[in-house]
Amino acid sequence: DAGITQSPRHKVTETGTPVTLRCHQTENHRYMYWYRQDPGHGLRLIHYSYGVKDTDKGEVSDGYSVSRSKTEDFLLTLESATSSQTSVYFCAISERGEQYFGPGTRLTVT
Protein backbone atom coordinates (compact mmCIF):
# COMPACT_ATOMS: atom_id res chain seq x y z
CA ASP A 1 0.00 0.00 0.00
CA ALA A 2 1.66 3.21 -1.16
CA GLY A 3 -0.64 5.39 0.93
CA ILE A 4 -2.44 7.09 -1.94
CA THR A 5 -5.86 8.63 -1.50
CA GLN A 6 -8.04 10.51 -3.94
CA SER A 7 -10.85 12.92 -3.25
CA PRO A 8 -13.62 13.09 -4.04
CA ARG A 9 -14.28 9.50 -5.05
CA HIS A 10 -17.38 10.42 -7.00
CA LYS A 11 -18.50 13.73 -8.41
CA VAL A 12 -21.25 14.93 -10.69
CA THR A 13 -20.88 18.42 -12.07
CA GLU A 14 -22.34 20.60 -14.77
CA THR A 15 -20.74 21.62 -18.04
CA GLY A 16 -18.71 24.81 -17.69
CA THR A 17 -17.96 24.54 -13.99
CA PRO A 18 -14.40 24.22 -12.67
CA VAL A 19 -13.55 21.00 -10.85
CA THR A 20 -10.52 20.09 -8.77
CA LEU A 21 -9.51 16.55 -7.92
CA ARG A 22 -7.01 15.88 -5.19
CA CYS A 23 -4.38 13.16 -4.90
CA HIS A 24 -2.65 12.76 -1.57
CA GLN A 25 0.29 10.49 -0.73
CA THR A 26 1.93 9.88 2.60
CA GLU A 27 5.32 8.43 1.62
CA ASN A 28 7.22 11.33 0.09
CA HIS A 29 7.33 9.97 -3.46
CA ARG A 30 8.84 12.32 -6.00
CA TYR A 31 6.86 11.26 -9.09
CA MET A 32 3.07 11.59 -9.25
CA TYR A 33 0.74 11.09 -12.20
CA TRP A 34 -2.81 11.79 -13.27
CA TYR A 35 -4.47 9.42 -15.74
CA ARG A 36 -7.91 9.08 -17.20
CA GLN A 37 -9.49 5.77 -18.12
CA ASP A 38 -12.20 5.49 -20.74
CA PRO A 39 -13.82 2.49 -22.44
CA GLY A 40 -11.82 1.35 -25.46
CA HIS A 41 -8.71 3.23 -24.36
CA GLY A 42 -5.87 2.28 -22.13
CA LEU A 43 -5.00 4.52 -19.23
CA ARG A 44 -3.91 7.83 -20.72
CA LEU A 45 -1.55 10.27 -19.06
CA ILE A 46 -2.92 13.76 -18.43
CA HIS A 47 -0.08 15.39 -16.48
CA TYR A 48 2.69 14.25 -14.24
CA SER A 49 4.98 15.78 -11.66
CA TYR A 50 8.61 15.04 -10.86
CA GLY A 51 8.83 17.30 -7.82
CA VAL A 52 7.29 20.28 -6.07
CA LYS A 53 6.30 22.83 -8.70
CA ASP A 54 7.78 20.60 -11.45
CA THR A 55 5.11 19.31 -13.79
CA ASP A 56 4.83 18.26 -17.41
CA LYS A 57 2.07 17.50 -19.88
CA GLY A 58 0.97 14.08 -20.95
CA GLU A 59 -0.87 12.75 -23.97
CA VAL A 60 -4.29 14.25 -23.14
CA SER A 61 -3.54 17.46 -21.26
CA ASP A 62 -5.88 19.87 -23.11
CA GLY A 63 -8.50 21.28 -20.75
CA TYR A 64 -6.59 20.24 -17.61
CA SER A 65 -4.12 21.95 -15.35
CA VAL A 66 -2.21 20.67 -12.34
CA SER A 67 -0.44 22.02 -9.32
CA ARG A 68 1.95 20.58 -6.80
CA SER A 69 2.80 23.03 -4.07
CA LYS A 70 3.87 20.33 -1.61
CA THR A 71 5.24 16.83 -2.05
CA GLU A 72 2.19 15.03 -0.73
CA ASP A 73 -0.51 16.70 -2.83
CA PHE A 74 -1.04 16.73 -6.60
CA LEU A 75 -4.13 18.59 -7.75
CA LEU A 76 -5.87 18.17 -11.10
CA THR A 77 -8.14 21.00 -12.24
CA LEU A 78 -10.64 20.93 -15.05
CA GLU A 79 -10.83 24.60 -15.86
CA SER A 80 -14.27 24.42 -17.48
CA ALA A 81 -15.66 20.91 -17.41
CA THR A 82 -17.05 19.40 -20.62
CA SER A 83 -18.99 16.21 -21.20
CA SER A 84 -15.92 14.69 -22.91
CA GLN A 85 -14.17 14.86 -19.55
CA THR A 86 -16.60 12.39 -18.03
CA SER A 87 -14.22 9.62 -17.05
CA VAL A 88 -12.55 7.75 -14.23
CA TYR A 89 -9.44 9.55 -13.04
CA PHE A 90 -6.56 7.73 -11.40
CA CYS A 91 -3.64 9.17 -9.55
CA ALA A 92 -0.43 7.18 -9.30
CA ILE A 93 3.01 7.40 -7.76
CA SER A 94 6.24 5.83 -8.97
CA GLU A 95 8.55 3.94 -6.64
CA ARG A 96 11.69 2.33 -8.06
CA GLY A 97 10.06 2.28 -11.50
CA GLU A 98 6.80 0.62 -10.43
CA GLN A 99 3.61 2.61 -10.42
CA TYR A 100 1.04 2.38 -7.65
CA PHE A 101 -2.44 3.68 -8.16
CA GLY A 102 -5.00 5.46 -6.06
CA PRO A 103 -8.58 4.18 -5.87
CA GLY A 104 -9.86 6.45 -8.64
CA THR A 105 -12.38 9.25 -8.94
CA ARG A 106 -15.47 8.80 -11.07
CA LEU A 107 -16.39 12.16 -12.60
CA THR A 108 -19.59 12.76 -14.50
CA VAL A 109 -20.10 16.03 -16.38
CA THR A 110 -23.74 16.64 -17.28
Next chain:
Amino acid sequence: KNEVEQSPQNLTAQEGEFITINCSYSVGISALHWLQQHPGGGIVSLFMLSSGKKKHGRLIATINIQEKHSSLHITASHPRDSAVYICAVPEESYNTDKLIFGTGTRLQVFP
Protein backbone atom coordinates in the same frame (compact mmCIF):
# COMPACT_ATOMS: atom_id res chain seq x y z
CA LYS B 1 7.30 6.53 -29.37
CA ASN B 2 6.33 3.11 -28.21
CA GLU B 3 3.12 1.35 -29.11
CA VAL B 4 1.65 -1.50 -27.14
CA GLU B 5 -0.88 -4.14 -28.13
CA GLN B 6 -2.52 -6.81 -26.04
CA SER B 7 -4.32 -9.95 -27.05
CA PRO B 8 -6.88 -11.25 -26.67
CA GLN B 9 -9.21 -8.41 -25.70
CA ASN B 10 -11.58 -10.80 -23.95
CA LEU B 11 -11.02 -14.23 -22.53
CA THR B 12 -13.32 -16.69 -20.81
CA ALA B 13 -12.13 -19.82 -19.07
CA GLN B 14 -13.32 -22.62 -16.86
CA GLU B 15 -11.87 -22.87 -13.39
CA GLY B 16 -8.58 -24.76 -13.46
CA GLU B 17 -7.59 -23.81 -16.99
CA PHE B 18 -4.18 -22.41 -17.92
CA ILE B 19 -4.46 -18.82 -19.15
CA THR B 20 -2.11 -16.87 -21.42
CA ILE B 21 -2.34 -13.14 -22.15
CA ASN B 22 0.03 -11.55 -24.64
CA CYS B 23 1.59 -8.13 -24.98
CA SER B 24 3.68 -6.76 -27.84
CA TYR B 25 5.45 -3.44 -28.08
CA SER B 26 7.33 -1.60 -30.80
CA VAL B 27 10.38 0.08 -29.22
CA GLY B 28 13.07 -1.45 -27.05
CA ILE B 29 12.43 -0.94 -23.36
CA SER B 30 14.09 -1.22 -19.99
CA ALA B 31 11.13 -2.85 -18.25
CA LEU B 32 7.57 -3.97 -18.87
CA HIS B 33 4.72 -3.85 -16.39
CA TRP B 34 1.72 -6.08 -15.81
CA LEU B 35 -1.19 -4.67 -13.85
CA GLN B 36 -4.48 -6.10 -12.65
CA GLN B 37 -7.69 -4.10 -12.43
CA HIS B 38 -10.33 -5.63 -10.21
CA PRO B 39 -14.04 -5.50 -11.08
CA GLY B 40 -14.38 -2.81 -8.40
CA GLY B 41 -11.92 -0.64 -10.32
CA GLY B 42 -8.75 -0.77 -8.22
CA ILE B 43 -5.45 -1.19 -10.11
CA VAL B 44 -2.66 -3.29 -8.69
CA SER B 45 0.87 -3.71 -9.99
CA LEU B 46 1.60 -7.41 -10.55
CA PHE B 47 5.04 -7.47 -12.13
CA MET B 48 7.78 -5.26 -13.45
CA LEU B 49 10.27 -7.24 -15.48
CA SER B 50 13.18 -6.48 -17.75
CA SER B 51 14.27 -9.99 -18.75
CA GLY B 52 13.44 -13.65 -18.35
CA LYS B 53 10.64 -14.70 -16.08
CA LYS B 54 9.04 -13.77 -12.77
CA LYS B 55 6.61 -15.83 -10.71
CA HIS B 56 4.24 -14.88 -7.96
CA GLY B 57 1.94 -17.60 -6.75
CA ARG B 58 -0.03 -18.86 -9.75
CA LEU B 59 1.01 -15.92 -11.93
CA ILE B 60 4.02 -16.10 -14.22
CA ALA B 61 5.27 -13.29 -16.43
CA THR B 62 7.81 -13.78 -19.19
CA ILE B 63 9.48 -11.35 -21.54
CA ASN B 64 11.43 -11.79 -24.77
CA ILE B 65 13.40 -8.60 -25.33
CA GLN B 66 14.51 -9.53 -28.85
CA GLU B 67 10.97 -10.24 -30.01
CA LYS B 68 9.49 -7.31 -28.01
CA HIS B 69 6.88 -9.59 -26.50
CA SER B 70 5.68 -10.53 -23.06
CA SER B 71 3.19 -13.07 -21.77
CA LEU B 72 1.27 -13.32 -18.54
CA HIS B 73 0.27 -16.83 -17.55
CA ILE B 74 -2.17 -17.91 -14.88
CA THR B 75 -1.97 -21.52 -13.80
CA ALA B 76 -4.98 -23.33 -12.28
CA SER B 77 -7.24 -20.33 -12.88
CA HIS B 78 -9.88 -19.46 -10.30
CA PRO B 79 -12.99 -17.24 -10.45
CA ARG B 80 -11.20 -14.71 -8.23
CA ASP B 81 -8.70 -14.21 -11.10
CA SER B 82 -11.51 -12.54 -13.06
CA ALA B 83 -10.22 -9.05 -13.78
CA VAL B 84 -8.76 -6.87 -16.50
CA TYR B 85 -5.05 -7.43 -17.06
CA ILE B 86 -3.09 -4.49 -18.41
CA CYS B 87 0.36 -4.34 -19.97
CA ALA B 88 2.40 -1.12 -19.84
CA VAL B 89 5.75 -0.04 -21.28
CA PRO B 90 7.78 3.16 -21.21
CA GLU B 91 6.61 5.69 -23.78
CA GLU B 92 10.19 6.10 -24.97
CA SER B 93 13.05 3.69 -24.51
CA TYR B 94 15.28 6.16 -22.67
CA ASN B 95 12.61 7.59 -20.36
CA THR B 96 11.03 5.24 -17.88
CA ASP B 97 9.09 7.97 -16.10
CA LYS B 98 6.14 7.90 -18.49
CA LEU B 99 4.28 4.71 -19.33
CA ILE B 100 1.82 3.87 -22.05
CA PHE B 101 -0.81 1.26 -21.40
CA GLY B 102 -2.49 -1.42 -23.42
CA THR B 103 -6.27 -1.48 -23.58
CA GLY B 104 -6.38 -4.52 -21.35
CA THR B 105 -7.54 -8.12 -21.51
CA ARG B 106 -10.79 -8.85 -19.73
CA LEU B 107 -10.64 -12.31 -18.16
CA GLN B 108 -13.68 -14.13 -16.80
CA VAL B 109 -13.17 -17.45 -15.06
CA PHE B 110 -16.28 -19.52 -14.44
CA PRO B 111 -16.63 -22.20 -11.75
